[in-house]
Amino acid sequence: MTDRWDPQLLWYARAVRRMQGKQESQPTSWLWQANIHGEKAENPGPNPEWNNCPHGGWFFLPWHRAYLLCFEEIVRDVIRNELDGPDDWALPYWNYTRVTNGDPDSPGSQECRRLPSAFRSPDWPDGEGGNPLFLAEPDRSPGAALGASVGWTEVNPYRAMQAPRFTGATQFGSEHTGSRLLHSNGQSGLLEMQPHNLLHGYVGGVMLQFFSPRDPVFWLHHANIDRLWAAWNASSAEHRNPTDADWLGFAHTFRDAQGNQVRFTSGELQSTEEFGYVYESLTDGLGLKPPERLVATPAAGVDPPPQQVAATSGPTDLGPDALAVPLTPGPGARAGALPEAASPQTPNRAVLTMDDVRADAPPQTNYRVFVGARPDHEEDLDPEGPYFIGHVHFFGAVGAHPHSHGGGGLTFTFDITEHLTELRRLGAWDGEGVPPVVVTPAPLGPPPPDAGEPAGALAAVSTPPPGSRPRIGSISLSTT
Ligand SMILES: [Cu+2]
Structure with a gap:
């Protein structure tokens, strides 16, 4: 997904504009969907379905998978039923972890680590202004706006993809947080920290805040994170998700394309195929072993250090x-x-x-x-x-x-x-x-x-x- 205006992206942009035109009180609107993750501080809503994004914990991956699933269904429905578009639209992923020619410094690799160009252009492909995928500074960082590439050191997912277990601050999928949905505490697991958090940091602006899904690139970023979860599961029989009842049975509530509530337990969210989607590749962009050097690990279990x-x-x-x-x-x-x-x-x-x-x-x-x-x-x-x-x-x-x-x-x-x-x-x-x-x-x-x-x-x-x-x-x- 590096083409300037891939047809998938063009339909996405049209649907985003359509959703942005709907009332915030409508569950399938752009703002309602973003509010599920987090609201703007000046707009504290009383809605229990809002402000629910979990970070720094073991629900980070299943919660965001269900979030993407419902969002994709809503966008597809808008494209098919409101815009007379194709009925098989799927959410693209932004593969910023992709490496070409085996070299993270190659021009191809650098290109993958730039904010995709359709998101940097204020114009639609015909030159008309008002491209909804575009956000101006300070809603994005000057670096992302310019198309300067994020450092390989910030996104290389190698350590996460090699982690033997799901649960823990030094493991793939963040810490055991019981039945609590934590907003954030900084103690992310390996994948959540890198590339997830650092990619949010690169795009900057809206993406640094809990209302980050207001930036249309949020969804393509998270599709890649979701893909890396599927890839971690697929890359070794040892890479298993939690088996605790606390995790498996925890239900996540979202809205479907009709605006009705739907619930998925983490257990149900373990396989993408069940929901009718697969990723183009589960082997591309899984990181490169860094040259031999020391690796500092998050210091789990020494809190507070004595x-x-x-x-x-x-x-x-x-x-x-x-x-x-x-x-x-x-x-x-x-x-x-x-x-x-x-x-x-x-x-x-x-x-x-x-x-x-x-x-x-x-x-x-x-x-x-x-x-x-x-x-x-x-x-x-x-x-x-x-x-x-x-x-x-x-x-x-x-x-x-x-x-x-x-x-x-x-x-x-x-x-x-x-x-x-x-x-x-x-x-x-x-x-x-x-x-x-x-x-x-x-x-x-x-x-x-x-x-x-x-x-x-x-x-x-x-x-x-x-x-x-x-x-x-x-x-x-x-x-x-
Ligand atoms: Cu995120």
Whole structure:
């Protein structure tokens, strides 16, 4: 799905415009459908069917599958019965994880990681304005609007696709959350984090917020996530979904093309064939093994980490440049705790926690996190080098969140034990003091060759807009 105006996309655009013309109170309208996921803060509806999107938990995948299924049925019905179009329309997926010529830097691979061009054009194919697939800044990030490609480091789904189990923060499908639908807490499983959250972060704007389905590209993004779930199941007999009754029996309520309520349990949602759809490929775009390097894993089960070694004393504001954040040892910190954790001879772990990550408006960029790097040395900020530990993003943490329970800030944890060991081995850390944490905007790839953008346009796209104030409330380093 990279064609400028594939017929499927053209029918989609026509249906989107049609649905946007319907009253918000109508279940098959564009806004009602988006409200199921999340509403705009200034429009808090009393409807229990709204604001239900679950993230950071094991219902993320089945809930979104049912959501896509019903949405696709509604769009197909509009195309067939209101627009006299074909009766077999199907929702395309945006395969941003596709790699051509085995090289994620090839022109073909870069093209797959650009916001598809039909979504970047304000015009319909005949040149007429008002293309409903298009959103202007700041409803999208300048980078996505320009067609600069999202980094392979941000979307490579390799680790998720290799995860042996479904449930858990370091596994494929996010954590066991009982029978609760959590909006978001930042503790996503591997697929939800990457590529899901980071792709939301790349498109930016509307896509950074819980009303993200108002951006028509949301649905194509989630179709790819849904495809990756089906691909994970298909790629190994060991890749099994949860068998807990809590998960299998949990019912998700949506609306069908007639506007009637329909319910699906997670158990019923395990196979796409049952619902009459299959993906063109369950093998294309499943990720590439990164070059040998250390991998920081989310630190599951050490919440809260028992012994704080060092922390920031206030919020850290993020900007357009690499920023080194010094962590200061706390009053009760034991000097030897960190080198002890970093020693392969002890079972102790070192955990970096970033709390209350949020922004006042879309920051329009993801960030990469490094430990022990020198912020002014480009070669240290290599995501395949020894200093890289992971990402922070702002999906679901923009502005005030009347419907979130934890206040809306996200938490990210990283087990950096092996990184510290490696830093000592490389001589980048002597075991004294605390290596700095470096946070830098995730760079984007080149815009399309025909974009005709002036040189330097790329530098501006990773600059958070004034007033967005992306920040990390606190950063702390702890040992077990
Ligand atoms: Cu999403």
